[in-house]
Amino acid sequence: xxxxxxxxxxxxxxxxxxxxxxxxxxxxxxxxxxxxxxxxxxxxxxxxxxxxxxxxxxxxxxxxxxxxxxxxxxxxxxxxxxxxxxxxxxxxxxxxxxxxxxxxxxxxxxxxxxxxxxxxxxxxxxxxxxxxxxxxxxxxxxxxxxxxxxxxxxxxxxxxxxxxxxxxxxxxxxxxxxxxxxxxxxxxxxxxxxxxxxxxxxxxxxxxxxxxxxxxxxxxxxxxxx
Amino acid sequence: xxxxxxxxxxxxxxxxxxxxxxxxxxxxxxxxxxxxxxxxxxxxxxxxxxxxxx
Numbered sequence: 001x002x003x004x005x006x007x008x009x010x011x012x013x014x015x016x017x018x019x020x021x022x023x024x025x026x027x028x029x030x031x032x033x034x035x036x037x038x039x040x041x042x043x044x045x046x047x048x049x050x051x052x053x054x055x056x057x058x059x060x061x062x063x064x065x066x067x068x069x070x071x072x073x074x075x076x077x078x079x080x081x082x083x084x085x086x087x088x089x090x091x092x093x094x095x096x097x098x099x100x101x102x103x104x105x106x107x108x109x110x111x112x113x114x115x116x117x118x119x120x121x122x123x124x125x126x127x128x129x130x131x132x133x134x135x136x137x138x139x140x141x142x143x144x145x146x147x148x149x150x151x152x153x154x155x156x157x158x159x160x161x162x163x164x165x166x167x168x169x170x171x172x173x174x175x176x177x178x179x180x181x182x183x184x185x186x187x188x189x190x191x192x193x194x195x196x197x198x199x200x201x202x203x204x205x206x207x208x209x210x211x212x213x214x215x216x217x218x219x220x221x222x223x224x225x226x
Numbered sequence: 227x228x229x230x231x232x233x234x235x236x237x238x239x240x241x242x243x244x245x246x247x248x249x250x251x252x253x254x255x256x257x258x259x260x261x262x263x264x265x266x267x268x269x270x271x272x273x274x275x276x277x278x279x280x
Binding site: 001002003004005021022025026027029030032033036037044096097098099100101102103131132134135136138139142 | 227229230231232233234236237238239240241242245246249256257262263264265268269272276
């Protein structure tokens, strides 16, 4: 199971070599080892392999067209998995947060302590995903034996913006910071992000039996655990 | 199943490994033990673990 990745999206723009070494070559080596030892590979990828021009949730076999170095490096890793192996689970997920690493929820909670007013991007549609849900779904998928390409996120019914996600984080915590929506353009980060990267999880549910948890419920459970 | 997990110190792996441990023989590593960008290193590790696991 490959949970290793270079996932600093902005830094990848100026560190293409490391991003590709880990996300493409690293994945190739794991896939080759799986082939050599007649094993299957479960690999995680990202919504950032898509360009965001779609207006409906991306399905697993929609055409990737990454618009950032990070996205390109992750797509290169996917291509290695798919060309080297027959037996693989390739699971694309999106906007991950969890207890054991830096993530958007922690960032918002930190900023809420430091600033009265928070500005958060709204013109980027996605579905947040709690690591615990992805872990449970992945367990069910690998026990099903149904190899293939899948999409997994928490349930958002068509996606949401980061602004809406941030607002809910503050609400669950009972924080009263002011929050303003902003745009990707105003935020001006080094890497381009897809405007729309909502993933269609239907196939994952069909083949694994796992029903994604609504995003509000996931967030609440995550915050209760902290 | 016998499972090897790469990236054991990452955010996802730390929620996934406990679930794998409940049902599978699981070995995990992070970059301080195995550098996945080094093919020989990956293969050497799997050879050794394959003996341990079976």
